[in-house]
Amino acid sequence: MNEQTGLGDKVTTVFRVLGISQYSLLYQQTYLTTHPCHGPSIIKFAHSIQTKQQLKIEAEFLHRYGSHYWPKYLDYGSSMGVDWLILQFFDSFFDGFFNLDFEEKQMITNSAEQALSALHATGYIHGDIKPSNLIITPNRQVKLVDFGSIMEIGLHYKHHCNSSLTPKFCALSPYLRTGKASPQHDFFSLAISLQTMWQAHPFAELSLIDFVKTNKPAMLECLFSRYQILISKQIKHAKQLICFPLQD
Known part of the structure; x- marks a missing residue:
């Protein structure tokens, strides 16, 4: 105190x-x-x-x-x-996301994708995409915030010690600190964030690796097909890791 x-x-x-x-x-x-x-x-x-x-x-x-x-x-x-x-300072949209119509959700999704593409063009990934780091403006545009976890694209996760991440929004590689930083990891986190904003967290607030152990289906119905496919591939990979763990 x-x-x-x-x-x-x-x-x-x-x-x-x-x-x-x-x-x-x-x-x-x-x-x-x-x-x-x-x-x-x-x-x-x-x-x-x-x-x-x-x-x-x-x-x-x-x-x-x-x-x-x-x-x-x-x-x-x-x-x-x-x-x-x-x-x-910039203004933000504070009303609930559950009542947004399809067109508004599409606008927000497209804006978030454009924001991530602009970030990746600098040579970095965000590293901690989650709903609180996606600020929606009144005209349904997205601004990214909190860049303390950015990481150079292609850098090995095991060589990057300063990053903070949120497990329940995190792809496998950054969560396990394996492989290289990829824009796809930000887009995976975006998919989890959008599903959470539109309806509920797809993995019941669990990390991906913990969720697959429950053998329950992921909640993905509010996402566009490209994001359902992206998440499904990560789920498949996570199940394979559980059966055949990574060796040091």
Whole structure:
């Protein structure tokens, strides 16, 4: 409790140093603010070594690569032992996804695919695609957020130690830290995310490897056929791994 209070005091001090008096917590250590120079903006804070590394990776990527498919970099720095990243504010669509019609879902899917393709064109995968990292704007366009887990395409997972991932949205290779980073891994995570947004998680909130052990069918009916095929191939691969585990 005292540690959390200390962190809160540091964040308050950082806001004061940055000249920010109006701010509200969005989630975790991410705040909506009114910056004296940049206007409405989003500020992300990092306290631990790992989160600082991830924030640095995100800041460097966003500073180097600009796109309307992800937030605009504004500033990055450190104060009071707390690292911070300032991003341009953008509006988002907060209503429930269950009531979207087919055309709206198609628009969102297409926009998400275009966003991932734009990211992959830079030579990186996102590495942690999930619903909370797919921000839907009011005009049903998708913006990608949280780039702390990006990884160069073709890099071996076993050589990449800084990535964070969410097992229930993760393809087999990144989950098991085998093979090379591939754009297909982001698209697999996108498929799981879309099914979760439209209806429910296809693997009952389990990781793929744990789900196949239940011998239950995956819930895929809300997905386009190309994503059903992609997930089905991963399920088949996971079942093969259970029968014939990877050898070191």
